[in-house]
Amino acid sequence: MIYDYCVIGGGIVGLATAMKLLEAEPGASLVLLEKENTLGAHQTGHNSGVIHAGIYYTPGSLKAELCRRGVKETKAFCDEHGIPYENCGKLIVATNELEVSRLEALETRAQQNGIGVKRLGAKALREREPNIAGVEAIFVRETAIVDYLAVCKAMARVVVSRGGQVVTGAKVEAIAEEAGSVVVDTGDALYQARKLVACAGLQSDRIARMAGLHATHQIIPFRGEYYRLPERRNDIVQHLIYPVPDPALPFLGVHLTRMIDGSVTVGPNAVLGFAREGYGKFSFNPVDVAEFVRFPGFWKTMRANIGHGLREARNSLFRSGYLQECRKYCPSLVLDDLTPMEAGIRAQAVAADGSMIHDFLFLETPRMLHVCNAPSPAATSSIPIGEMIASKVVASRRSSAATPFNRAYFTGKQMRV
Known part of the structure; x- marks a missing residue:
């Protein structure tokens, strides 16, 4: 037929x-x-299960519009089909004055996108999240978690x-x-x-x-490596905890994510993947690697992000570096809290000129x-x-x-x- x-x-x-x-x-x-x-x-099947409110996207852009609709329509679909989700909300936490200035810009963007947010000082942040350290934060009410x-x-x-x-x-x-x-x-x-x-x-x-x-x-694979906290630390946070994003970097940074099954994950980082569909830490596919090393845009992207890429690679190899990223806003974490879990892989489209x-x-x-x-x-x-x-x-x-x-x-x- x-x-x-x-x-x-x-x-x-x-x-x-x-x-x-x-x-x-x-x-x-x-x-x-x-x-x-x-x-x-x-x-x-390898993402963090977050229903995003859309705070990061340019007001009036297609991404902002689709995300704003997506929040409502995903939750409505879950209600219709009996799929559990939790409106736990997200805290974007600033740990220094530079991040506070970026936080102010995010708050303005959220208002322009019609997203309900609340600004919190250090005391209010501690009251909500005693295990989180920061000088200020934005609480994004609509952010939720689900099993996609x-x-x-x-x-x-x-x-x-x-x-x-x-x-x-x-x-x-x-x-x-x-x-x-x-x-x-x-x-x-x-x-x-x-x-x-x-x-x-x-x-x-x-x-x-x-x-x-x-x-x-060409699609260049980037691994997002996560750690799962031990079960005894499942109550370490009540919300999702995100750092203030650096506008010079293409990814959001390491965050604490409550999962719909009650567990808490830390991550992801963003390191070059050597297999498009290999989720183990040292996965290697020679066909995938040969393809991207022959692509001129790959080398241009690597050169443009060399410092960030080396830092992410170091943190991938050494948990202590990864831990330091987490302890910026969650100082009680220790190395033994970072237990392995399967990575995700992001399909990053890269143009021939090297732009993501x-x-x-x-x-x-x-x-x-x-x-x-x-x-x-x-x-x-x-x-x-x-x-x-x-x-x-x-x-x-x-x-x-x-x-x-x-x-x-x-x-x-x-x-x-």
């Missing part, structure tokens, strides 16, 4: 897109292909209830775009669809190139839409992201006008190809 839609990728963005496609076009036929035997096996794998499973049930198929263990080996359809070969079966949407995360650039698209960027792509990046042909970058917080924003993608795909399918072939673009910024 020829499906109306084929979605590649069983992470939370792919599932949300499939769900929204079937909502936008009831009765359409759809198949979702996931190469692993379980859904959400990679980025979705449970969300994925519920989304899959919705897709099936609307007539869609979810096929796991289906690794895509070839994609061919024809005049009226796209054919996807998984080795075991051929799937033909009038429209294809690829939400392949860590493999998104490879899937795009497999389909014949001219992808000038922090916005949405799509590649498009008449019958395909490839989501090559869905920036953080993609899990929080997955439902409105899925709606945005679905509305675009459905509109293009219904339109009689031909879409320009092999077009690449950022949201709000044209990219030359």
Whole structure:
């Protein structure tokens, strides 16, 4: 049969897109292909489980808008499907005067984004969190925690209830775009669809190139290494505890995160990964490494972030350095508190000029839409992201006008190809 839609990728963005496609076009036929035997096996299943309020994003930007909608829609979806979540809130803690000035800018940004926050002095911070040291803090009320794998499973049930198929263990080996359809070969079966949407995360650039698209960027894996605190320290904090982000650095920094199962984690750092899907500390995939070392943008990125990269690598190798990052705002932690847990891997899209792509990046042909970058917080924003993608795909399918072939673009910024 020829499906109306084929979605590649069983992470939370792919599932949300499939769900929204079937909502936008009831009765359409759809198949979702996931190469692993379980859904959400990679980025979705290895994140910190935070429903972000959106305090960090530029007011009026697409990321800010999608995150603000995502907070409400994720919680509403959880309520509808009986998925537990906790509105524990987040404290962003300043430990010196420079961070206080940055905190003030964040507070202004939160107000512009319509996010409810409360400024706390040192005394009020100690009253809320006796184990946390800081000179000032911002309390973000809407931040919550959830199990995103449970969300994925519920989304899959919705897709099936609307007539869609979810096929796991289906690794895509070839994609061919024809005049009226796209054919996807998984080795075991051929799937033909009038429209294809690829939400392949860590493999998104490879899937795009497999389909014949001219992808000038590359996915560079960055490991986010976490530690879990021992069970006896599960009550060390009542909220999520985040440092004030350094605007010169691409990641948020090490934080204390309460998990929905009651445990507390510390992390992540951000170190170069030597395997796109290798979660052990010394995972190494020679194909992955050979690919990024041949990419000029990789070396430009490394040069631009050499100091930060060396510091993160040192802290990855030596727990004592990692501990110092944590003790800036949680001084009671000791080395034995840092017990190992599996890392996460971030699919960082890097342009040929070495710049890290922090916005949405799509590649498009008449019958395909490839989501090559869905920036953080993609899990929080997955439902409105899925709606945005679905509305675009459905509109293009219904339109009689031909879409320009092999077009690449950022949201709000044209990219030359």
